[in-house]
Amino acid sequence: ATDIIPVKEALKLPAGSTVKVRGWAYRRRDLGDKAFIVVRDSTGIIQAVFTPDSPSHPDARKVTVESSLVVEGTLKDDPRAPGGKEIQGKKLEIVHLAENFPIRRDASREFLLEVRHLAVRSRKMTSVLKIRNTVFEALHEWFRANGYYEVQGPMFVSAAVEGGATLFPVKYVDGSTVYLTQSSQFYLEALIFSLEKVYTVAPSFRAEKSRTRRHLTEFWHAEAEVAWTNLEGIMKVEEELVAHIVRRVLEKNAEDLELLGRKTEILRNVEPPFPRLSYDKAIEILQGKGFKVSWGDDLGADEERALTEEFDRPFFLYGFPVQAKAFYHKNDPSRPEVTLSADLLAPEGYGEIIGGGERIEKLEELVEKIKSFGLNPRDYEWYLDLRRYGSVPHAGFGLGMDRLVTWIAGLEHIVDSLPFPRTVSRTYP
Numbered sequence: 001a002t003d004i005i006p007v008k009e010a011l012k013l014p015a016g017s018t019v020k021v022r023g024w025a026y027r028r029r030d031l032g033d034k035a036f037i038v039v040r041d042s043t044g045i046i047q048a049v050f051t052p053d054s055p056s057h058p059d060a061r062k063v064t065v066e067s068s069l070v071v072e073g074t075l076k077d078d079p080r081a082p083g084g085k086e087i088q089g090k091k092l093e094i095v096h097l098a099e100n101f102p103i104r105r106d107a108s109r110e111f112l113l114e115v116r117h118l119a120v121r122s123r124k125m126t127s128v129l130k131i132r133n134t135v136f137e138a139l140h141e142w143f144r145a146n147g148y149y150e151v152q153g154p155m156f157v158s159a160a161v162e163g164g165a166t167l168f169p170v171k172y173v174d175g176s177t178v179y180l181t182q183s184s185q186f187y188l189e190a191l192i193f194s195l196e197k198v199y200t201v202a203p204s205f206r207a208e209k210s211r212t213r214r215h216l217t218e219f220w221h222a223e224a225e226v227a228w229t230n231l232e233g234i235m236k237v238e239e240e241l242v243a244h245i246v247r248r249v250l251e252k253n254a255e256d257l258e259l260l261g262r263k264t265e266i267l268r269n270v271e272p273p274f275p276r277l278s279y280d281k282a283i284e285i286l287q288g289k290g291f292k293v294s295w296g297d298d299l300g301a302d303e304e305r306a307l308t309e310e311f312d313r314p315f316f317l318y319g320f321p322v323q324a325k326a327f328y329h330k331n332d333p334s335r336p337e338v339t340l341s342a343d344l345l346a347p348e349g350y351g352e353i354i355g356g357g358e359r360i361e362k363l364e365e366l367v368e369k370i371k372s373f374g375l376n377p378r379d380y381e382w383y384l385d386l387r388r389y390g391s392v393p394h395a396g397f398g399l400g401m402d403r404l405v406t407w408i409a410g411l412e413h414i415v416d417s418l419p420f421p422r423t424v425s426r427t428y429p
């Protein structure tokens with residue numbers, strides 16, 4: 001009996017080989033009395049043709065798109081077929097005859113989101129998911145190879161990390177109101193007193209009102225925290241990590257990047273050290289480009305997009321004004337109006353993929369900062385405790401995994417970077 005092999009392996013065999021593959025009918029058409037079925041499995045697609053002399057010909061003509069099946073036959077070279085080979089079908093087992101598959105080639109973007117549970121079968125989505133897999137795998141690989149411990153923070157939390165405006169309140173079992181986590185940062189800061197270098201990969205939740213191509217309401221957030229280090233130290237971690245991830249995708253997903261039509265030259269520039277641009281200089285550049293920005297303003301997607309035009313690789317934007325960053329950022333002692341913060345911006349218009357910096361390690365300074373932001377120190381009691389018992393200089397960052405995948409894969413919209421996106425207007429399927 002012939003063993004079932006992946007489509008990708010079958011395509012490597014010489015003409016005349018007997019092959020057996022299984023998967024789903026990706027395409028289906030009849031040409032005269034020949035029944036053509038393009039079989040898809042997780043490794044690729046291959047065309048099979050059944051002619052009237054094959055006992056399976058009647059079944060082949062019954063096959064509908066997305067029917068699950070097993071096909072056996074002899075390989076023949078055919079430059080017109082995908083992968084340059086075609087199976088001369090001998091045997092066909094229909095595992096399940098699909099009902100009328102609702103996705104057509106001209107399906108709208110909105111419809112494809114509505115039936116995302118079926119649209120994930122597309123070759124584009126399959127390639128994106130393989131790239132996403134490599135991004136997550138490479139991130140864990142780098143952290144593990146560099147002495148970090150993987151830890152987990154809670155998803156139910158009691159206070160905002162990144163401002164109250166994007167908190168999702170949840171009615172807890174005891175009737176109290178808690179929130180979905182915006183960031184595991186504070187919990188990582190607690191854990192460095194045990195493990196010194198920690199990271200986590202978990203969902204974070206933001207009730208973002210803005211409909212943009214880079215905001216989700218639930219996104220995958222890789223965060224790290226490192227004791228004894230500073231802004232420069234954490235930027236070095238970030239650039240080595242991102243360079244490692246991009247290198248791995250270039251190594252392992254060349255075919256996927258090609259299927260997506262992704263030009264990869266710029267990804268080959270992703271080697272440390274990344275350029276560093278001060279916020280001051282960024283404001284000058286933007287004003288020079290005609291943007292109506294003044295020093296102190298936060299920078300939005302348009303401003304970031306304009307800045308990325310100055311670079312052909314990811315770059316750090318550092319030294320944000322105090323009022324443009326969250327309360328926990330440490331003020332620069334030599335210039336108290338700015339923080340020891342840095343965002344990492346991806347080129348080609350993608351903008352911010354990482355936010356991070358040095359944390360305030362002195363109790364009094366942190367209490368003052370919390371109050372100056374109009375927040376109540378009592379809401380941050382346990383976080384303040386971390387400054388009462390052997391406080392240390394420390395820094396960390398948060399990397400948006402979906403944004404990173406969007407940039408590396410060269411996607412139009414962040415919703416295309418993960419299987420089941422959650423946005424302002426979508427929580428289905």
Ligand SMILES: NC(=O)C[C@H]([NH3+])C(=O)NS(=O)(=O)OC[C@H]1O[C@@H](n2cnc3c(N)ncnc32)[C@H](O)[C@@H]1O
Pocket residue numbers: 161162182183184185206208214215216217218219221223224352353354355356357396397398399400401402403
């Ligand atoms: N441990 C830390 O220092 C992380 C810090 N508390 C934090 O949450 N920073 S951040 O708000 O800039 O978010 C970090 C990154 O998280 C991503 N991010 C942030 N918000 C979103 C939304 N809404 N959708 C998708 N991705 C998002 C984006 O890449 C940001 O650069």
Ligand SMILES: [Mg+2]
Pocket residue numbers: 343352354355
């Ligand atoms: Mg940010």
